[in-house]
Amino acid sequence: xxxxxxxxxxxxxxxxxxxxxxxxxxxxxxxxxxxxxxxxxxxxxxxxxxxxxxxxxxxxxxxxxxxxxxxxxxxxxxxxxxxxxxxxxxxxxxxxxxxxxxxxxxxxxxxxxxxxxxxxxxxxxxxxxxxxxxxxxxxxxxxxxxxxxxxxxxxxxxxxxxxxxxxxxxxxxxxxxxxxxxxxxxxxxxxxxxxxxxxxxxxxxxxxxxxxxxxxxxxxxxxxxxxxxxxxxxxxxxxxxxxxxxxxxxxxxxxxxxxxxxxxxxxxxxxxxxxxxxxxxxxxxxxxxxxxxxxxxxxxxxxxxxxxxxxxxxxxxxxxxxxxxxxxxxxxxxxxxxxxxxxxxxxxxxxxxxxxxxx
Amino acid sequence: xxxxxxxxxxxxxxxxxxxxxxxxxxxxxxxxxxxxxxxxxxxxxxxxxxxxxxxxxxxxxxxxxxxxxxxxxxxxxxxxxxxxxxxxxxxxxxxxxxxxxxxxxxxxxxxxxxxxxxxxxxxxxxxxxxxxxxxxxxxxxxxxxxxxxxxxxxxxxxxxxxxxxxxxxxxxxxxxxxxxxxxxxxxxxxxxxxxxxxxxxxxxxxxxxxxxxxxxxxxxxxxxxxxxxxxxxxxxxxxxxxxxxxxxxxxxxxxxxxxxxxxxxxxxxxxxxxxxxxxxxxxxxxxxxxxxxxxxxxxxxxxxxxxxxxxxxxxxxxxxxxxxxxxxxxxxxxxxxxxxxxxxxxxxxxxxxxxxxxx
Numbered sequence: 001x002x003x004x005x006x007x008x009x010x011x012x013x014x015x016x017x018x019x020x021x022x023x024x025x026x027x028x029x030x031x032x033x034x035x036x037x038x039x040x041x042x043x044x045x046x047x048x049x050x051x052x053x054x055x056x057x058x059x060x061x062x063x064x065x066x067x068x069x070x071x072x073x074x075x076x077x078x079x080x081x082x083x084x085x086x087x088x089x090x091x092x093x094x095x096x097x098x099x100x101x102x103x104x105x106x107x108x109x110x111x112x113x114x115x116x117x118x119x120x121x122x123x124x125x126x127x128x129x130x131x132x133x134x135x136x137x138x139x140x141x142x143x144x145x146x147x148x149x150x151x152x153x154x155x156x157x158x159x160x161x162x163x164x165x166x167x168x169x170x171x172x173x174x175x176x177x178x179x180x181x182x183x184x185x186x187x188x189x190x191x192x193x194x195x196x197x198x199x200x201x202x203x204x205x206x207x208x209x210x211x212x213x214x215x216x217x218x219x220x221x222x223x224x225x226x227x228x229x230x231x232x233x234x235x236x237x238x239x240x241x242x243x244x245x246x247x248x249x250x251x252x253x254x255x256x257x258x259x260x261x262x263x264x265x266x267x268x269x270x271x272x273x274x275x276x277x278x279x280x281x282x283x284x285x286x287x288x289x290x291x292x293x294x295x296x297x298x299x300x301x302x303x304x305x306x307x308x309x310x311x312x313x314x315x316x317x318x319x320x321x322x323x324x325x326x327x328x329x330x331x332x333x334x335x336x337x338x339x340x341x342x343x344x345x346x347x348x349x350x351x352x353x354x355x356x357x358x359x
Numbered sequence: 360x361x362x363x364x365x366x367x368x369x370x371x372x373x374x375x376x377x378x379x380x381x382x383x384x385x386x387x388x389x390x391x392x393x394x395x396x397x398x399x400x401x402x403x404x405x406x407x408x409x410x411x412x413x414x415x416x417x418x419x420x421x422x423x424x425x426x427x428x429x430x431x432x433x434x435x436x437x438x439x440x441x442x443x444x445x446x447x448x449x450x451x452x453x454x455x456x457x458x459x460x461x462x463x464x465x466x467x468x469x470x471x472x473x474x475x476x477x478x479x480x481x482x483x484x485x486x487x488x489x490x491x492x493x494x495x496x497x498x499x500x501x502x503x504x505x506x507x508x509x510x511x512x513x514x515x516x517x518x519x520x521x522x523x524x525x526x527x528x529x530x531x532x533x534x535x536x537x538x539x540x541x542x543x544x545x546x547x548x549x550x551x552x553x554x555x556x557x558x559x560x561x562x563x564x565x566x567x568x569x570x571x572x573x574x575x576x577x578x579x580x581x582x583x584x585x586x587x588x589x590x591x592x593x594x595x596x597x598x599x600x601x602x603x604x605x606x607x608x609x610x611x612x613x614x615x616x617x618x619x620x621x622x623x624x625x626x627x628x629x630x631x632x633x634x635x636x637x638x639x640x641x642x643x644x645x646x647x648x649x650x651x652x653x654x655x656x657x658x659x660x661x662x663x664x665x666x667x668x669x670x671x672x673x674x675x676x677x678x679x680x681x682x683x684x685x686x687x688x689x690x691x692x693x694x695x696x697x698x699x700x701x702x703x704x705x706x707x708x709x710x711x712x713x714x715x716x717x718x
Contacts, residue, residue: 017675299714301704310691314717316376318694318701327691332669334684334693335677342677345660355658358673 002129003104004048005093006040007200008057008065008111009083013347013359014277017331018309021359026111027064030275031284040111041069043118047125054078054096055111056089081244086200087255088247091213091220095228098206105129106209108202108252114284116271124268127166128203136160136264137212137257138203139174141196142272147186150276152198152253153178154265155189174263177253196267198253212260220248220255278324278333278340282307296327307337331358361488362463363407364452365399366559367416367424367470368442372706372718373636376690377668380718385470386423389634390643399470400428402477406484413437413455414470415448440603445559446614447606450572450579454587457565464488465568467561467611473643475630483627486525487562495519495623496571496616497562498533500555501631506545509635511557511612512537513624514548533622536612555626557612571619579607579614637683637692637699641666655686666696690717 011024019025026037034042044053050071056078057065066077078096080089090108097104107125115121128138141154156172177198181189189195213221223243230239248255257263273280285293285307292303296310303317310327317325324340326333333343350358370383378384385396393401403412409430415437416424425436437455439448449467456463466484474480487497500513515531536557540548548554572580582602589598607614616622632639644652644666651662655669662676669686676684683699685692692702709717 017673297714299705299708301701301708312689314376314690314714316690316692316705318692318705319698320693320695323693325691325693330671331673331675332684332686332691333675333677334679334682336679339678342660346658346675346677349658349660355656355673 001052001101001104002048002107002125003052003054003097003101004044004107004109004125005054005056005090005097006037006109006111007086007089008037008040008055008061009080009089010112011083012112012276014343015275015281016343016347017326017328017333017358022060024061024112025275027061027068030281031114035068036114036275037065037111038068039114040109041072043115043121044109047122051076054093056080056093058083081241084244084247085249085255086252087213087217087220087250088244090202090209090252091217091224092227094206094210094213095224095231098210099228099231102207104206105132106204106206108200108204110200112275113199114271114273114275116273116284117269120268121270124169124266124270125203127169127171128266130166131160131171131264131266132203132205132208134160135205135208136171136262137208137260138171138264138266139257140199140201140203140270141265141267142199143267143269144186144190144195144197147183147190148197149180149183149186151274152180153186153189153195154198155195156265156267160264169266169268171264171266174257174265177258196265197272199272202252202257208262209256212256216259217248217250217255220250223247277343278307278309278326279337281309282337305337360411360460360463361407361466361484362411362413362456362460363403363466363468363484364413364415364449364456365396365468365470366445366448367396367399367414367420368439368448369471370442371471371635373702374634374640375702375706376685376687376692376717381419383420383471384634386420386427389640390473394427395473395634396424396470397427398473399468400431402474402480403468406481410435413452415439415452417442440600443603443606444608444614445611446572446576446579446609447603449561449568449611450576450583451586453565453569453572454583454590457569458587458590461566463565464491465563465565467559467563469559471634472558473630473632473634475632475643476628479627480629483528483625483629484562486528486530487625489525490519490530490623490625491562491564491567493519494564494567495530495621496567496619497530497623497625498616499558499560499562499629500624500626501558502626502628503549503554503556506542506549507556508539508542508545510633511539512545512548512554513557514554515624515626519623528625528627530623530625533616533624536617555624558631561611561616567621568615571615575618576607576609576614579609582606636702637666637668637685638696640668641696664696 008026012019029035053072054076058080062079131138155175157175158173160171230236291305293307297314299316301318303320306320306323308315308325322337367385371378388394412431413435417439421438490497514534516534517532519530589595650664652666656673658675660677662679665679665682667674667684681696
């Protein structure tokens with residue numbers, strides 16, 4: 001059977017002041033009236049019934065997420081005592097799924113990206129599951145439309161035999177994973193046509209990924225198997241609390257994917273946006289005749305190409321051009337659109353000045 | 360005896376979104392921790408003891424002002440049922456003062472201007488009172504330091520004889536009052552050295568101003584005398600409510616000063632600022648090394664010559680230059696400093712769109 005695991009433990013700060021430690025991106029209503037997490041759950045319908053959707057999150061976010069997706073059984077929310085990186089989160093989900101269904105195929109999905117074509121997304125997942133059933137670890141690759149330097153890239157190798165490439169899709173062996181590149185490297189990769197962005201979404205047999213944990217992260221694998229022996233017992237919570245702080249902090253890319261055997265990439269066209277900054281949100285919101293994007297009550301005089309992400313308060317602008325204005329209950333951001341990457345500098349300064357109320 | 364009458368009925372909108380219909384400029388803390396009204400009261404000490412300070416205001420503002428100046432007897436707050444212009448407000452105060460003291464000299468003062476030199480201000484008022492005792496209507500004139508087009512101007516005529524010019528001051532007969540000029544006219548007037556700004560502050564005998572009301576606004580004078588007959592009776596409130604809506608709406612400048620006999624101007628140097636726009640506030644707030652003025656918590660990265668007037672919320676800026684950002688509980692303004700005069704356009708649009716919550 002095919003299961004979805006949504007990774008919802010992140011705490012991005014690049015959408016400060018809206019995203020906060022306690023209110024990460026997946027909990028925000030960035031596009032319309034649904035949170036990013038709700039959109040991530042709802043686009044799985046009808047491919048995954050709610051009882052085959054699992055969520056990995058952290059204790060401080062769990063209740064908010066459970067409230068946002070009441071159709072998912074509460075037991076499917078797998079709660080990490082603390083974040084230990086994506087390798088740990090995926091390992092935890094893997095032992096839970098194996099307990100459920102030893103032959104489970106598992107889709108690892110993100111909670112904080114936007115996918116404009118949910119139908120194509122579900123088709124891509126089904127196609128990836130076919131490749132995964134041939135014992136590949138499958139990465140969903142995004143065809144790059146710009147030389148972005150904020151993503152990892154995947155170089156494709158030989159295409160898989162027809163049997164392993166489902167209708168309408170071509171899967172490739174992964175030649176290598178490339179970390180976030182500089183702009184020149186990114187340009188060359190995009191021009192070559194051989195590279196996809198690493199979406200952070202994967203499909204594989206639970207058995208396959210656990211075998212790779214055993215091979216590449218044996219200590220973590222032993223911890224996982226130790227924990228697995230407590231599944232469905234009353235001591236599970238205590239065992240998790242004991243072992244988790246000792247688990248190595250590692251990403252799935254470094255820990256497993258880069259050294260894994262039989263890794264495939266399935267380039268897909270699903271209207272993917274990582275919503276990694278205020279600028280990327282511009283493409284997702286409708287523009288007025290002056291190229292402005294407005295969320296919340298507003299009054300703009302001679303205002304152009306500006307993103308105003310507000311709430312209930314009135315945002316009035318005069319003679320404002322190419323700006324980002326983000327207005328939240330306790331903090332306000334004003335910056336030019338071409339400098340929105342410096343938002344992380346704001347967060348860094350708040351951290352160093354210990355102004356934690358605004359973090 | 361010498362009395363102060365503070366006109367506190369205004370409802371300026373040029374400091375929107377901080378100033379509102381229900382919270383006009385005089386009620387705001389623009390410079391430090393005291394409201395403009397409190398500063399207006401406190402700079403009268405020790406020239407006027409609290410029982411010789413009267414306030415003219417409107418019913419909807421009275422309780423806020425009484426709370427801000429508890430040292431003034433509540434009976435000294437003269438409440439207009441509705442605003443009928445400065446002529447009406449001054450007439451009302453005049454009959455009250457005459458009842459108190461038929462030989463009263465009355466200083467008409469503003470509640471929403473900033474005066475940087477309170478000591479010089481009190482000396483100027485004492486000097487003006489000396490001139491007023493010679494039966495002149497005295498206007499405090501401000502020596503212009505720029506060709507401002509937002510003020511009325513006063514042209515001085517012959518200087519008054521030494522007897523009428525107190526030590527350190529020279530009073531002049533007023534040649535004429537000039538309405539808000541265009542820039543060229545303003546330049547010529549400032550260059551000539553013969554003109555002062557009309558501060559809207561006056562000193563005169565109650566008897567003198569009432570005589571001018573009788574001569575120039577006889578109908579209003581009759582209404583005032585009718586009302587005066589109810590002073591100190593239980594029917595006063597009812598009589599005021601009856602007559603006030605029938606009173607002609609008029610300013611003291613048009614209604615009296617321009618046509619009055621024996622008008623003097625006393626040019627004074629009191630550090631006067633009308634605080635008529637966000638830009639004018641810049642001069643009153645201390646600048647940081649980048650020329651920014653900050654009120655409230657803030658974090659500026661590469662931010663220059665910007666006024667941020669906030670409150671309790673954090674205002675974070677990146678790469679912002681020469682802007683005005685005003686952050687209030689329910690509305691936010693962002694505009695370049697050189698366009699702050701267009702704030703009134705915001706208010707006009709809110710009015711025409713009937714978005715009264717923000718007015």
